[in-house]
Amino acid sequence: xxxxxxxxxxxxxxxxxxxxxxxxxxxxxxxxxxxxxxxxxxxxxxxxxxxxxxxxxxxxxxxxxxxxxxxxxxxxxxxxxxxxxxxxxxxxxxxxxxxxxxxxxxxxxxxxxxxxxxxxxxxxxxxxxxxxxxxxxxxxxxxxxxxxxxxxxxxxxxxxxxxxxxxxxxxxxxxxxxxxxxxxxxxxxxxxxxxxxxxxxxxxxxxxxxxxxxxxxxxxxxxxxxxxxxxxxxxxxxxxxxxxxxxxxxxxxxxxxxxxxxxxxxxxxxxxxxxxxxxxxxxxxxxxxxxxxxxxxxxxxxxxxxxxxxxxxxxxxxxxxxxxxxxxxxxxxxxxxxxxxxxxxxxxxxxxxxxxxxxxxxxxxxxxxxxxxxxxxxxxxxxxxxxxxxxxxxxxxxxxx
Amino acid sequence: xxxxxxxxxxxxxxxxxxxxxxxxxxxxxxxxxxxxxxxxxxxxxxxxxxxxxxxxxxxxxxxxxxxxxxxxxxxxxxxxxxxxxxxxxxxxxxxxxxxxxxxxxxxxxxxxxxxxxxxxxxxxxxxxxxxxxxxxxxxxxxxxxxxxxxxxxxxxxxxxxxxxxxxxxxxxxxxxxxxxxxxxxxxxxxxxxxxxxxxxxxxxxxxxxxxxxxxxxxxxxxxxxxxxxxxxxxxxxxxxxxxxxxxxxxxxxxxxxxxxxxxxxxxxxxxxxxxxxxxxxxxxxxxxxxxxxxxxxxxxxxxxxxxxxxxxxxxxxxxxxxxxxxxxxxxxxxxxxxxxxxxxxxxxxxxxxxxxxxxxxxxxxxxxxxxxxxxxxxxxxxxxxxxxxxxxxxxxxxxxxxxxxxxxxxxxxxxxxxxxxxxxxxxxxxxxxxxxxxxxxxxxxxxxxxx
Numbered sequence: 001x002x003x004x005x006x007x008x009x010x011x012x013x014x015x016x017x018x019x020x021x022x023x024x025x026x027x028x029x030x031x032x033x034x035x036x037x038x039x040x041x042x043x044x045x046x047x048x049x050x051x052x053x054x055x056x057x058x059x060x061x062x063x064x065x066x067x068x069x070x071x072x073x074x075x076x077x078x079x080x081x082x083x084x085x086x087x088x089x090x091x092x093x094x095x096x097x098x099x100x101x102x103x104x105x106x107x108x109x110x111x112x113x114x115x116x117x118x119x120x121x122x123x124x125x126x127x128x129x130x131x132x133x134x135x136x137x138x139x140x141x142x143x144x145x146x147x148x149x150x151x152x153x154x155x156x157x158x159x160x161x162x163x164x165x166x167x168x169x170x171x172x173x174x175x176x177x178x179x180x181x182x183x184x185x186x187x188x189x190x191x192x193x194x195x196x197x198x199x200x201x202x203x204x205x206x207x208x209x210x211x212x213x214x215x216x217x218x219x220x221x222x223x224x225x226x227x228x229x230x231x232x233x234x235x236x237x238x239x240x241x242x243x244x245x246x247x248x249x250x251x252x253x254x255x256x257x258x259x260x261x262x263x264x265x266x267x268x269x270x271x272x273x274x275x276x277x278x279x280x281x282x283x284x285x286x287x288x289x290x291x292x293x294x295x296x297x298x299x300x301x302x303x304x305x306x307x308x309x310x311x312x313x314x315x316x317x318x319x320x321x322x323x324x325x326x327x328x329x330x331x332x333x334x335x336x337x338x339x340x341x342x343x344x345x346x347x348x349x350x351x352x353x354x355x356x357x358x359x360x361x362x363x364x365x366x367x368x369x370x371x372x373x374x375x376x377x378x379x380x381x382x383x384x385x386x387x388x389x390x391x392x393x394x395x396x397x398x399x400x401x
Numbered sequence: 402x403x404x405x406x407x408x409x410x411x412x413x414x415x416x417x418x419x420x421x422x423x424x425x426x427x428x429x430x431x432x433x434x435x436x437x438x439x440x441x442x443x444x445x446x447x448x449x450x451x452x453x454x455x456x457x458x459x460x461x462x463x464x465x466x467x468x469x470x471x472x473x474x475x476x477x478x479x480x481x482x483x484x485x486x487x488x489x490x491x492x493x494x495x496x497x498x499x500x501x502x503x504x505x506x507x508x509x510x511x512x513x514x515x516x517x518x519x520x521x522x523x524x525x526x527x528x529x530x531x532x533x534x535x536x537x538x539x540x541x542x543x544x545x546x547x548x549x550x551x552x553x554x555x556x557x558x559x560x561x562x563x564x565x566x567x568x569x570x571x572x573x574x575x576x577x578x579x580x581x582x583x584x585x586x587x588x589x590x591x592x593x594x595x596x597x598x599x600x601x602x603x604x605x606x607x608x609x610x611x612x613x614x615x616x617x618x619x620x621x622x623x624x625x626x627x628x629x630x631x632x633x634x635x636x637x638x639x640x641x642x643x644x645x646x647x648x649x650x651x652x653x654x655x656x657x658x659x660x661x662x663x664x665x666x667x668x669x670x671x672x673x674x675x676x677x678x679x680x681x682x683x684x685x686x687x688x689x690x691x692x693x694x695x696x697x698x699x700x701x702x703x704x705x706x707x708x709x710x711x712x713x714x715x716x717x718x719x720x721x722x723x724x725x726x727x728x729x730x731x732x733x734x735x736x737x738x739x740x741x742x743x744x745x746x747x748x749x750x751x752x753x754x755x756x757x758x759x760x761x762x763x764x765x766x767x768x769x770x771x772x773x774x775x776x777x778x779x780x781x782x783x784x785x786x787x788x789x790x791x792x793x794x795x796x797x798x799x800x801x802x803x804x805x806x807x808x809x810x811x812x813x814x815x816x817x818x819x820x821x822x823x824x825x826x827x828x829x830x831x832x833x834x835x836x837x838x839x840x841x842x843x844x845x846x847x848x849x850x851x852x
Contacts, residue, residue: 089700091697093693094474094694095473098696098697100701112801191593194595194596194843253594254594
């Protein structure tokens with residue numbers, strides 16, 4: 001009978017977000033402790049749920065508890081057929097589930113037994129359905145803030161590089177999952193700002209990737225085994241994925257680019273302080289779009305600086321190649337509800353942005369939006385509102401109807 | 402040696418800045434109003450809960466602790482990056498963050514921190530060398546991490562005129578006793594410079610004044626009563642978990658020496674109507690010291706009134722006329738005390754309500770300062786004048802038995818667990834007060850006045 005109850009506990013009692021074995025053990029302990037107070041016989045069992053367990057879980061728990069009590073020689077019955085009553089309350093603290101059983105035997109003999117079980121951490125939630133024009137592909141999730149991510153082909157198959165405050169983690173696909181293969185530590189002598197930003201740029205001239213962080217730059221080795229060498233540096237960050245484009249100085253103790261450009265955009269070597277920038281090639285020139293720190297949008301063509309206010313755009317811009325429309329779109333994080341942020345594609349046929357996609361929605365603010373190494377997509381990092389975890393996505397544009 | 406915490410990504414929690422759809426902006430002065438009007442920037446031994454919260458919030462801007470306790474009750478790195486203890490918890494070793502400086506430019510070295518902690522805890526032996534700090538005691542310190550995270554253990558020095566010098570995100574630039582405190586961003590903050598340039602704290606402002614100032618846009622962040630209704634469009638009210646306990650306490654010289662009188666009174670008090678009407682629905686009626694969110698078992702202590710049981714308990718006992726005092730600084734205390742006196746009268750106990758002073762029973766409100774239940778139980782016992790609880794292990798049953806023992810003599814009758822609340826104006830962004838009542842103003846930023 002005991003093995004049957006154990007089997008039941010291990011297989012049937014699986015409330016949402018809770019490990020069956022952990023709660024199964026707790027139910028077993030509770031039954032044992034109740035039985036140690038009541039001794040064998042009949043009891044009236046009442047269960048009250050004051051926790052976040054759902055009704056189905058409570059029903060399963062009740063069955064499991066009764067089964068385990070039976071193995072202890074205690075059966076449940078109506079109050080008038082019982083030697084006593086057991087009031088079980090399913091409660092929880094901030095850390096754990098706490099189940100109490102108040103046991104009354106005879107007229108006034110009252111005992112309390114308690115057991116606890118750790119509450120499960122909320123896990124990663126898979127990506128939601130794709131919209132028609134913007135395709136978002138879930139890459140990875142973790143608790144630590146992700147600053148950038150990149151997919152790269154290497155010998156032995158594709159790798160996912162994840163940049164956070166302390167490392168570049170290298171993941172390799174194994175059986176449909178990303179398994180960590182290496183961790184390249186980031187060393188830095190300067191204090192990082194609170195809203196830390198970082199950029200992972202692939203396929204540099206003579207090595208695999210660079211990492212740009214405020215006041216710090218790191219360079220990887222060219223071939224496996226990968227290593228990473230970091231130095232203090234105030235050198236400007238590349239604004240495009242190619243090595244020879246416009247670069248901008250990043251304020252080492254802040255979260256924005258200062259506006260100083262090297263080389264400049266045409267004749268413009270000083271723009272406004274900005275969070276992000278994107279380049280849209282035109283015939284004869286490149287139109288740069290900057291999300292300025294003051295919330296305005298600046299469009300620089302090398303000669304003029306056109307300012308757009310009240311665009312309701314967020315801080316993140318990225319330019320992405322596609323085979324649709326003009327062949328180059330601007331992905332923009334929208335300045336809406338921080339609990340459900342979104343990205344939308346725009347084109348700028350003349351000087352006014354025109355939305356060319358419906359928004360791709362995310363369950364939390366978009367922390368990062370960088371053009372990826374191929375230029376055909378963007379990496380978006382989202383902080384989920386419900387779990388607080390960070391999710392990396394690749395966003396690309398398809399020419400769907 | 403038991404490994405308690407391993408190398409944790411120290412920066413992670415500190416870099417965990419929740420954004421809106423735009424990135425945080427630097428600059429501006431955050432304007433705060435507080436009720437208390439302290440003459441010094443420290444925790445007062447005889448302060449009210451309001452004094453405690455205000456001092457704790459100010460100290461949290463100025464200084465850091467070795468560790469912090471997160472919303473789930475787990476220790477996280479602060480000035481200490483890693484830690485471990487021996488098996489019985491009598492010796493703890495911490496590895497400190499390197500390169501941290503006090504606001505005066507001196508190094509927050511292990512030796513300096515050891516001296517600060519050693520002076521506060523005569524029962525500890527604290528040593529610092531290199532980047533390692535050890536704390537030893539003759540008795541086990543199973544809750545040491547939670548203890549180190551308490552406001553009283555912030556790592557700070559004092560200037561000649563007693564102003565605090567810490568390692569925190571802000572430093573003091575001006576303090577006008579009881580009136581005004583001005584802080585400036587610490588450019589060298591180890592966790593990164595805060596987003597706002599300065600904080601101005603107006604002290605000694607009543608809740609009513611604060612509410613009007615927020616409504617008029619003259620301040621950004623205020624304290625509100627947890628009964629306050631949320632959001633009128635320009636402000637956001639945030640309420641903590643229950644972090645205060647209101648209780649009746651019988652001093653040793655109380656005329657209520659008969660335990661039956663105290664027990665009967667605990668059965669006679671009808672907490673629910675008091676909570677619904679006088680506390681306007683805030684908080685929860687309780688018969689336990691620790692709230693359910695900390696322990697999960699508080700409902701095992703029945704809080705429902707039971708007049709019949711009270712009368713049975715009182716049978717054959719002598720019922721002296723008792724005095725009941727309350728703290729006049731607590732705005733709800735008088736009405737609650739009078740209501741309790743009415744409840745007592747229903748079972749034949751006379752309670753005469755006094756404004757304050759020595760009485761047979763006192764209505765008090767205390768802070769439960771830690772999300773670690775053992776630490777809060779010890780602090781509550783100290784505040785309530787009870788013996789220190791003996792907590793034999795780390796299980797919920799050990800905690801329950803310790804709390805049960807504290808309450809067995811009915812020298813304390815828990816009444817309500819109460820939250821604290823605060824409100825922010827519309828231009829305040831990323832304001833995320835912690836579930837245990839703490840504020841984190843170093844991650845707050847201000848919306849530009851015009852875009």
